[in-house]
Every structure is written in structure tokens, then in C-alpha cells.
Amino acid sequence: MTDKSYDSVMDDGIKDDRVKDDRVRDDAVKYDGVSYDYVIVGGGSAGSVLADRLSADGTHTVLVLEAGRSDYPWDLFIQMPAALTFPSGNRFYDWRYQSDPEPQMAGRRVAHARGKVLGGSSSINGMIFQRGNPLDYERWGADPGMESWNYAHCLPYFKKMENALASAGDDDLRGHDGPLVLERGPARNPLFQAFFQAARQAGYPRTDDVNGYRQEGFGPFDRNVHKGRRLSASRAYLRPNRRRPNLRVLTRAFVTKINFTGTVATSVSYRRNGRRHTVHGAEIILCGGAINTPALLQLSGVGDAAQLRQLGIASVTDLPGVGENLQDHLEVYIQHACTQPVSQQPSLSLWRYPFIGLQWLLRRTGPAATNHFEGGGFVRSNEDVAYPNLMFHFLPVAVRYDGQKAAAKHGYQVHIGPMYSDSRGSVKIQSTDPRRHPSLKFNYLSTAQDRREWVEAVRISRDILGQAAMAAFDGGELAPGPKVQSDDEILQWVARDAETALHPSCTAKMGPASDPMAVVDPLTMRVHGTGGLRVVDASAMPYVTNGNIYAPVMMLAEKAADLILDKPPLPAQTADFYRHDGSRPATAPVESAPVEAAATRGGTKS
Numbered sequence: 001m002t003d004k005s006y007d008s009v010m011d012d013g014i015k016d017d018r019v020k021d022d023r024v025r026d027d028a029v030k031y032d033g034v035s036y037d038y039v040i041v042g043g044g045s046a047g048s049v050l051a052d053r054l055s056a057d058g059t060h061t062v063l064v065l066e067a068g069r070s071d072y073p074w075d076l077f078i079q080m081p082a083a084l085t086f087p088s089g090n091r092f093y094d095w096r097y098q099s100d101p102e103p104q105m106a107g108r109r110v111a112h113a114r115g116k117v118l119g120g121s122s123s124i125n126g127m128i129f130q131r132g133n134p135l136d137y138e139r140w141g142a143d144p145g146m147e148s149w150n151y152a153h154c155l156p157y158f159k160k161m162e163n164a165l166a167s168a169g170d171d172d173l174r175g176h177d178g179p180l181v182l183e184r185g186p187a188r189n190p191l192f193q194a195f196f197q198a199a200r201q202a203g204y205p206r207t208d209d210v211n212g213y214r215q216e217g218f219g220p221f222d223r224n225v226h227k228g229r230r231l232s233a234s235r236a237y238l239r240p241n242r243r244r245p246n247l248r249v250l251t252r253a254f255v256t257k258i259n260f261t262g263t264v265a266t267s268v269s270y271r272r273n274g275r276r277h278t279v280h281g282a283e284i285i286l287c288g289g290a291i292n293t294p295a296l297l298q299l300s301g302v303g304d305a306a307q308l309r310q311l312g313i314a315s316v317t318d319l320p321g322v323g324e325n326l327q328d329h330l331e332v333y334i335q336h337a338c339t340q341p342v343s344q345q346p347s348l349s350l351w352r353y354p355f356i357g358l359q360w361l362l363r364r365t366g367p368a369a370t371n372h373f374e375g376g377g378f379v380r381s382n383e384d385v386a387y388p389n390l391m392f393h394f395l396p397v398a399v400r401y402d403g404q405k406a407a408a409k410h411g412y413q414v415h416i417g418p419m420y421s422d423s424r425g426s427v428k429i430q431s432t433d434p435r436r437h438p439s440l441k442f443n444y445l446s447t448a449q450d451r452r453e454w455v456e457a458v459r460i461s462r463d464i465l466g467q468a469a470m471a472a473f474d475g476g477e478l479a480p481g482p483k484v485q486s487d488d489e490i491l492q493w494v495a496r497d498a499e500t501a502l503h504p505s506c507t508a509k510m511g512p513a514s515d516p517m518a519v520v521d522p523l524t525m526r527v528h529g530t531g532g533l534r535v536v537d538a539s540a541m542p543y544v545t546n547g548n549i550y551a552p553v554m555m556l557a558e559k560a561a562d563l564i565l566d567k568p569p570l571p572a573q574t575a576d577f578y579r580h581d582g583s584r585p586a587t588a589p590v591e592s593a594p595v596e597a598a599a600t601r602g603g604t605k606s
């Protein structure tokens with residue numbers, strides 16, 4: 001412990017917030033110059049896990065600096081699952097990024113929401129919980145120096161964090177007592193049942209648990225919703241431990257620079273309530289997410305030295321991989337009108353909001369208690385891939401993610417897109433002003449593989465939605481509509497209409513120092529060529545996984561906590577998992593694992 005006693009601070013209510021904010025402002029001054037064992041930059045998804053795990057035994061002092069505000073329990077927009085469309089695009093919760101004009105998307109800028117609030121993106125996300133396919137981690141582990149991140153090594157950490165309520169107590173592939181309580185989507189709406197049946201008619205099987213033995217197939221999804229309320233990373237990890245005397249959380253604290261002595265990070269500068277502060281840390285841990293973390297590294301002199309020089313930034317360490325290797329998922333909505341009055345469309349009518357809201361407030365039930373993403377599936381779109389390259393979310397309503405353009409009548413839709421495109425982009429600061437947003441280039445649709453899978457994705461979706469099981473509901477395709485048929489028409493529509501699925505990642509990838517594009521050491525999470533500095537968030541992923549990425553980020557943070565504390569990692573668990581070609585029914589012991597799924601791109605057999 002360092003020399004002060006640390007009364008933990010979390011803003012809990014509007015009145016309290018005002019009071020505590022004042023106190024915090026004083027404290028921020030009071031603690032200027034104080035040294036913590038760990039300074040965590042970003043109280044988001046990964047940051048919440050680390051705040052808990054690093055402070056758990058009481059021997060280390062931990063400070064979390066979060067640029068956004070607190071995740072107030074009274075804030076319906078982030079607590080009520082169905083309100084998920086509201087925070088995106090709202091400056092009180094969202095960094096509101098935009099891509100540069102995307103060359104293959106007619107120069108369109110793509111909006112990118114990122115959580116700016118305690119809990120980070122987990123406080124504003126869609127609450128869908130997808131581990132990704134085991135072969136995703138076999139791919140991670142197949143890269144030189146990455147053996148300790150293969151499936152057998154990651155599985156124990158998925159289990160550590162989960163409490164998967166829908167899985168049997170003796171299911172050895174799922175966790176049963178972790179902080180992240182997962183409820184399975186009930187998927188009771190008749191449209192879900194029809195959709196699962198239609199998938200089967202199209203030749204795609206049901207699966208019991210997409211996070212268990214078999215991902216491939218269709219079924220209900222796990223969600224970060226518990227008892228009708230969003231269970232963010234902050235609610236799961238941070239809030240239960242907020243009274244720990246050695247854990248301190250400062251909200252509205254925007255970190256602008258990492259300060260170095262030589263190549264050793266010793267403190268960070270941050271702005272709070274218009275004032276500048278500096279706080280020292282024996283370790284600085286960056287958890288700002290896949291856009292802000294590389295941007296902060298670059299602002300602080302860690303990145304491509306030649307590029308930083310052009311901005312007048314002195315290089316601390318020349319690491320050309322910082323901000324490169326950006327990966328994401330792009331998605332479209334295939335929408336249909338529904339001939340029967342069974343969709344969720346009525347719950348979108350403004351006049352119903354008060355009743356729906358009241359029902360949720362009083363009983364945590366009703367249309368507001370669900371994220372609506374209750375089921376979907378995973379498909380291989382061609383025989384060249386070893387595991388699913390498409391993810392489907394089915395929604396019993398026709399609406400865009402941001403709540404805009406809801407169909408006026410009953411409808412339904414699937415969200416669909418390729419899951420491991422080989423297009424790569426970058427995050428680059430454009431100025432030395434930390435408030436100026438970095439340049440984001442995704443290069444969506446820029447490769448032959450990506451375009452091929454897009455065409456396959458749309459055709460497979462249409463095939464499923466055109467099956468007999470949907471006929472009783474099918475009022476015709478609303479989007480893209482019958483005029484879009486040829487490959488070119490499909491690609492043009494995707495270019496015009498697609499949105500991000502909000503999974504930017506991999507911009508400070510793990511890998512050994514011998515890899516010139518690696519940024520983070522996979523054995524310690526330290527930034528290569530520096531001391532006292534680590535990265536733990538979506539940036540550290542080497543490849544995006546084949547589903548939503550919150551669960552992988554949380555797993556990564558759980559494992560990172562042990563690495564940072566220098567604890568022996570959880571023992572690797574060898575486990576069977578489904579492979580469609582039956583080539584290798586069980587995961588081989590890690591040390592000798594011949595990772596056949598890894599190739600030049602995710603799961604593609606070479």
C-alpha cells in the first residue's frame with residue numbers, strides 16, 4: 001500500500017453525484033502526485049475486470065480513471081435493456097466516432113459508437129454474449145509466441161467469468177459461479193420459432209448452446225441481462241467492490257498523456273472539470289478500447305516514430321504496429337414485412353412507452369426487459385472455411401440498431417455479415433490535441449474474400465427467410481428488396497446500407513517482440529519496448545473472433561489479471577468441441593497442439 005488511505009469513490013445518484021463530484025474534484029487535487037500500484041486508464045469492460053481482480057486481495061492500490069460519467073442506477077437508458085438504442089450517438093454516453101470516407105462504400109463515413117461511461121461499451125452495448133468459436137482461439141494460439149492463448153488456455157477464463165444460468169450444472173464447458181450472470185434469451189415469440197424451423201429447413205441444424213460444445217447451428221443466445229436489467233461489466237465487477245479501501249474510481253477524468261522517464265511509464269496526465277492533474281503509477285494499464293488506447297499511445301510517443309515525428313511528437317519507442325491491424329464486423333439488415341400481428345413493432349410506438357416503462361420500473365418485466373436479440377445462429381457460407389464465417393441475429397421487429405427507420409407495420413429481420421474478413425484498417429491520431437478524434441480507416445469490402453462472403457451472406461439469409469416455415473408470416477422483403485439480385489447489386493446495396501456491428505479490435509495486437517507489428521507481449525500484457533505500461537482491452541486481440549466481442553474482451557481481461565499479478569495461470573483445459581468435418585474431435589493437449597485451423601486467415605483451410 002502507498003502512504004494514503006483511499007476512501008473509495010463511486011458516484012451513485014444525482015444528488016450524491018453532485019456532492020461526491022465536489023469531493024472528488026478536491027480529491028483529484030489532493031491525490032495529485034500520489035502514487036498508485038496500478039493506474040487503470042478506462043473504467044470500461046476490461047477496466048472493470050482489472051479493477052476488481054487487481055484490488056481483490058487488498059495489497060495493491062488501484063486507481064481507475066474513466067473519461068465518462070458514472071453508470072447511475074437511475075439511468076434508464078443504460079439500465080433498461082430495451083433502451084439500448086438511446087445511448088448510441090448521444091454525447092453523454094458515446095464518444096461518437098466516425099470512420100474516414102470508406103473507399104469501397106462510395107466514400108461513406110460509418111458511425112462508430114463507443115461507450116463513454118463507467119462500464120464503457122458494456123454499458124451501452126446490445127448485451128449479446130458470444131464467446132466466439134474455439135477455432136478462433138486455436139488461430140490465436142497458432143501464431144508464434146501465442147501458444148498460451150489457444151482455446152485450452154482461454155476456456156478456463158471464460159468459465160471463471162461466467163455464471164451461465166441456462167447450462168446444466170455439470171456442463172464442464174460453461175462457468176457456473178462467475179460474476180457475469182448470463183440469461184438465455186427466451187425466444188418465445190412465434191417468429192423466433194419459425195425462424196429456427198426455417199433454418200433447419202434450409203439445412204442448418206439447431207444447437208443447444210452456441211457458447212458450448214457446438215457453435216455451428218441456430219438457437220437462443222445468452223445475454224448480459226439479469227432479472228430484467230443490463231448487467232454491464234461495471235455492475236458485475238466494479239460496483240460490488242466499490243467499498244474496498246484500496247480501490248478508487250474517478251469518473252469524468254480524461255487521460256491525455258502517458259508520461260515516461262526514458263522508456264518507463266511513470267504517470268498519466270488527465271483533465272477533470274477543466275483542470276489538469278497528474279497521477280503516478282508503478283504500472284499504467286491502458287483499458288481505453290480499440291480506438292482510444294492506440295490513440296493515447298501515439299499521443300504519448302509510442303507508435304510509428306516516423307509518423308509521430310510528422311506531428312512533432314518525440315518517439316519514446318518505435319512501434320509501427322500501434323493503431324494498425326484494425327478489424328471489425330460490418331452488418332446489414334434483411335427486413336421483411338410480417339403478415340401477422342405478432343412482431344415487437346407495437347412496443348416501438350411512442351404512446352406505449354409510459355406503460356412499458358412503468359411495467360419495467362415496477363416489475364422488471366415486459367418488452368423493456370429484453371434486448372430483443374434473443375436468438376440467431378452461425379453458418380459456414382462455403383466449404384473453404386473450417387468454422388462459421390457468418391453470424392445471424394434474428395429480431396422479431398424491423399428496425400435499425402439506432403432505433404431509426406422502424407417499419408410502420410409488423411416486421412422481422414436478420415442482421416448478417418462476415419465474421420473474419422481479411423480487410424484491415426488503422427487508427428491514427430491527426431493532431432497532438434487529445435480531444436481531436438483520430439482518423440479511422442476500416443477498408444470495408446476491400447478484399448475479394450470479403451466481397452465473396454457478403455454475397456453468400458445475403459443469399460443464405462434469403463434462402464432461410466424464404467423457407468416454408470416463414471411463409472405464414474412473410475409479407476415480402478422490405479430490404480434490400482426484390483430489385484437487388486445480382487452479385488453487383490448486392491455489393492452495391494451493402495456498400496450503401498451496411499453499418500458497423502461495433503466490434504473494432506486488434507489495434508495493439510499481442511505477439512512476441514520478434515513480430516515487428518506486435519505491440520503487447522502475450523505473456524505479460526506489457527507494451528514492447530517500454531516499462532510500467534500494459535494494454536488490456538479489445539486492442540490486444542490479434543484477430544477478431546467470429547461473433548460479438550464483449551465476451552472475448554472480458555476473458556482476455558480475466559486472464560490478463562493473473563498475468564499482471566504474476567499468479568500461475570489457470571490450468572489449461574483440453575475439451576472436445578464440434579468440428580464440422582470431424583477432423584479432430586478433441587482439442588489436443590496444448591503443448592503439442594497441431595493447430596490445423598490456423599492459416600493465413602481465420603479458419604480458412606489452405
Ligand SMILES: Cc1cc2nc3c(=O)[nH]c(=O)nc-3n(C[C@H](O)[C@H](O)[C@H](O)COP(=O)(O)OP(=O)(O)OC[C@H]3O[C@@H](n4cnc5c(N)ncnc54)[C@H](O)[C@@H]3O)c2cc1C
Binds near residue numbers: 125127502
Ligand atoms: C453500441 C454497441 C453495441 C454493442 N453490442 C455488443 C453486443 O451486443 N455484444 C458484444 O459482445 N459486443 C457488443 N459491442 C462491443 C463490445 O461491447 C465492446 O467491444 C467491448 O465492450 C469493448 O471493451 P473494451 O474494454 O475494449 O472497451 P470499452 O468497454 O469501450 O471501455 C473503454 C473505456 O475507456 C474509457 N476511456 C477511453 N479513453 C479514455 C481516456 N483517454 N481517459 C479515460 N478513460 C478513457 C471509455 O470511456 C470507456 O469507458 C457493442 C459495442 C457498442 C458500442
